[in-house]
Amino acid sequence: MIQTQSFSINQPTKILFGADSVKQLSDLVAELGGSRVFLVADPGLKHAGIISHVSAILDTAKIPYTLYDKVTPEPGLKLADQGLKLAKKNKANCVVGVGGGSALDIAKAISILLTNDGKAEDYLGLGKIKLKGVPKIMIPTTAGTGAEVTFTAVFVNEKTNSKGGMNGDPLYPDAAILDPKLTLSLPSHVTAATGIDAFTHALEAFVSTQAHAISDMYALEAIDLISNNLRLAYANPANLEARSAMLLGSLLGGKALATAGVGLVHAMAYPLGGMFNTAHGLANAVLLPYVVEYNIIGCPDKYAAIAQIMGYETEGLPLREAAQLAVEAIHQLNADVGIPNSLGALNIPTDRIPEMARIALTVTRPVENNPRKPTEEDVIAVYEAAFNGSF
Ligand SMILES: [Fe+2]
Structure with a gap:
């Protein structure tokens, strides 16, 4: 590339x-x-x-x-x-x-x-x-x-x-x-939500319109470390090796986002924190697979690379199919670490979606960094998908 x-x-x-x-x-x-x-x-x-x-x-x-x-x-x-x-x-x-x-x-x-x-x-x-x-x-x-x-x-x-x-x-x-x-003493549900937040930083920096060779280096390593160690740290909180890999992954995700920025997941999580006090990591984690699904056409090659890093066989597949595996991989990672697959589980009222969408689009830098430029209708559709559990 x-x-x-x-x-x-x-x-x-x-x-x-x-x-x-x-x-x-x-x-x-x-x-x-x-x-x-x-x-x-x-x-x-x-x-x-x-x-x-x-x-x-x-x-x-x-x-x-x-x-x-x-x-x-x-x-x-x-x-x-x-x-x-x-x-x-x-x-x-x-x-x-x-x-x-x-x-x-x-x-x-x-x-x-x-x-x-x-x-x-x-x-x-x-x-x-x-x-x-x-x-x-x-x-x-x-x-x-x-x-x-x-x-x-x-x-x-x-x-x-x-x-x-x-x-x-x-x-x-x-x-x-x-x-x-x-x-080591982090409870499993916090390990899960903060771990997916760190993963989201790396993923959003990797697909960001501001991504560059150095941010990609940090982001890809972070995606690898987190996707291969989050389950281990969640399953056994005392696993120091997995904890070390997670902390390193989180650091590298932070370094990636500090230069390439985050994207639509973070913009859409903002109103959940501001309006309903939903924890940042949890809001991102639930939204992530739905935003990835929406974003895929913006940079399918990058999502295919993510699917491959996450252990999915992509060789020989059409690009779109390979990219789609990233959505599946993220849903599976979320499910394995106890993240709900719907915003409904976070007690957020569906009638506030239009207001949430308006606020999300005011989070300008992450929206600008996103590989697909969302309209208000798009953001509403992604929130609705995240409520329904599917597009
Ligand atoms: Fe974050």
Whole structure:
């Protein structure tokens, strides 16, 4: 395939990957010039002992920290503003985020709010952040959002009940620590939803109109890692090898999306999060096979390649048939890890579909990246298919 796409890449995040790599946190804080840490952590990690494990590393190194664990799924802007107040009061000069995408997004936002004036709402959109934030280190405990290597932080705007992202280079974390041991306690249903989210990042980046040689490299490797390991991690949460592969796949999916973007699945999942608080990963996972089915005619060769990576025999098949196998492969992956095959299972009322479709089309960048340009009627048809369980 000839690559004609122009691209520019700025992926400045230092990456530490491996079992027990979290032990290097204190050295990393010092290396980045931090001396007072603001620790943003998902409260769900308490019972797994992860917060105490991370804070003990700071304690041992005598690095003072303030714990902020008011993280919720699909966080509102006010969580970033409240955290900012506490971080300022404690004179934090380094932010560490521990958890899933919500914790990392709040941590990223607080880092830039500490150096830029104003409130979180002021920075929704692209390129509004002027100054680099205080050093920020991300420690993902799901595999996952890839938020540890992206320049985006997504929030629910409580005023409009819609989701919105801050986007800009200052949001790139200075460092990410990926320790697969921290993902061992993830419950299976979270492993499934976050794993398919990571898979969706890789898939949507691969078929994106912005895809290029380097994003393809990340995306294809991520598709391979995730599709071959998600079932193993779901079936046996203690499988460290599968957890490592998933965390690496999630990281590579994040690196792919950071440069090639995501597509219609993410645009259509946005209103589900904003209007009904549906978890991001789950919304994407349910929508994914229906969007792929709709998209197929936009780049059948790429979907055929995905089917092949996912273990389907495509040789000798007409291109369209080979591409169609990707839909089957994704339905099977979803079914194997307990993802419902219909939006009906998420308690979303069908009479809100037209409103959902309108909102999805306002998520402009993912819609533009999509390999097939959707009309409002198209988006309605895809939502309806995702309700009915078939096109
Ligand atoms: Fe996502």
